[in-house]
Amino acid sequence: MRKLTLAIAVIVPMLGHAASAEDSLKIGYIDPLSGGGASVGEGGLKTFQYLADELNVKGGILGHKIEIVPLDNKTNPQESLVQAQKAIDAGVHYITQGNGSSVGAALSDFVTKNNSRNPGKEVLYFNYAAVDPSLTNEKCSYWHFRWDASSDIKMEALTNYMKDTASIKKVYLINQDYSFGQSVRTDARKMLGAKRPDIQIVGDELHPLLKVTDFSPYIAKIKASGADSVVTGNWGQDFALLLKAAADAGLKVNWYTYYAGGAGGPTAIKQTGLDGQVFQITEGFANSGNKAAMDYEKAFRAKVNLSLWYPRAVNEMRMFKAAAEKANSIDPVKVAAALEDLKFDVLDGGQGIMRKDDHQFLQPIYISSFGKLTESEPFDEESTGWGWHLVSRIDTPQAMVSTTCKMARP
Structure with a gap:
């Protein structure tokens, strides 16, 4: 016992x-x-x-x-x-x-x-x-x-690419009206102004977050402005519906985005017929080339x-x-x-x-564009037959911005 x-x-x-x-x-x-x-x-x-x-x-x-x-x-x-x-x-x-x-x-x-x-x-x-x-x-x-x-790291990389694209003359900014969308518009204005002061900002629009069901009035403004390029941080239905309205209106401009690859985005791009005209900045994508x-x-x-x-x-x-x-x-x-x-x-x-x-x-970040696939690119998006192509890779040392953080530590 x-x-x-x-x-x-x-x-x-x-x-x-x-x-x-x-x-x-x-x-x-x-x-x-x-x-x-x-x-x-x-x-x-x-x-x-x-x-x-x-x-x-x-x-x-x-x-x-x-x-x-x-x-x-x-x-x-x-x-x-x-x-x-x-x-x-x-x-x-x-x-x-x-x-x-x-x-x-x-x-x-x-x-x-x-x-x-x-x-x-x-x-x-x-x-x-x-x-x-x-x-x-x-x-x-x-x-x-x-x-x-962070959005300023992404905008730094995106505007570094845009500054070398001579065809960009007139840019329209459209973003969701909350802290992130406001930071996208602020950073775009500041960085484009410093790197390409010749570029005109021909429109700067904020709209309610995930509340707009018809973007046609916004697209009409973009069309009337004569913009050749749009910069947007829109995500989710706010991007998909924005592109759908662009397709309905026949708007053909270049789009510089953060989240075009999210749900509904690729389908809207294909419907708009914007082969190679929609750009996205991400930390990776399906056809990156990394095995x-x-x-x-x-x-x-x-x-x-x-x-x-x-x-x-x-x-x-x-x-x-x-x-x-x-x-x-x-x-x-x-x-x-x-x-x-x-x-x-x-x-x-x-x-x-x-x-x-x-x-x-x-981390390294990538700029990619969306369009018809090549033989070396196996992944399409949302069964569109189109996918993302590598445009530029930015390695970690170049993907940095300074911080003002004064962290309180336990």
Whole structure:
């Protein structure tokens, strides 16, 4: 009996340790799953679920299976805070979000305050697509990490390409009326003015976010302005419907965009007949030419039946695993410390670094154009028969802007 008691005393702690190792590691996915942003939100959810499955097959993160917890924020900052609190109450210590910088700012502030009030119960916010520069400048937070390039980094690269395109004479700016759209218009004006002062800004329009159902009045203004090029940060239905209205009106201009590859965008471009006239800046794309990334794209499409819109989400989850292994812990405080200045080989090739000063991931970025495919380009988009072509690659050292972040550290 005494031997049995001793055996149980030894076994019980071991069982407890095994159970702990197998506990799920929950990641709260806070993005629109209803309303005007639902198409991009659903695509992001499927992406993160795929990434979780991929890591779980290999043992998860330090033996913890990853569970993606979907939380619908309807692209609304206040609703996002409700969902974030719900996640925390359910034991979530990591949240990820991307669609809407106004949401991103609200979540960053919420997490920062939560962590100061609840030491030992910290939460990290992993940002995969909210690109307002303020999030890594005046509003920076130790508890926020961004894997997408900020909008000023993207505009710096985009205007470097545009300045050498002599045919650009008149540019129209049209953007969504919230923090991100406002930063796109501000950066475009400033950078084009400095690099190509001869270019005329012939229109500058802001419209409500995900509320416009008919863009024909806006297209009529663009047409009347005589613009040869449009710069827009529009995403989701605001891009697809904008291009649809352009097709209906027969508007043939060049488009310089951030998110033309999102849901509905490629179909609208094909319908407009803009072969080689729509440009996008991203951290990767399907026909990038990188074999490992293209193999990944093929496997992803076969299982998810979607294009990989977010290579940065792949980088985010892989770096999360690397940081946890470096820290030998899934404690958010230790993972945050391990992420700082972490160098990482990104999906589409080359090395990136999570800059310690502001928690902005710096990485190679690409300019691509959309049109008819060549024999070396296997991936079309939305069954259009058209796909993305490489125009320019900007390596990490050239894909940087300075930061004004004065980070308060725990």
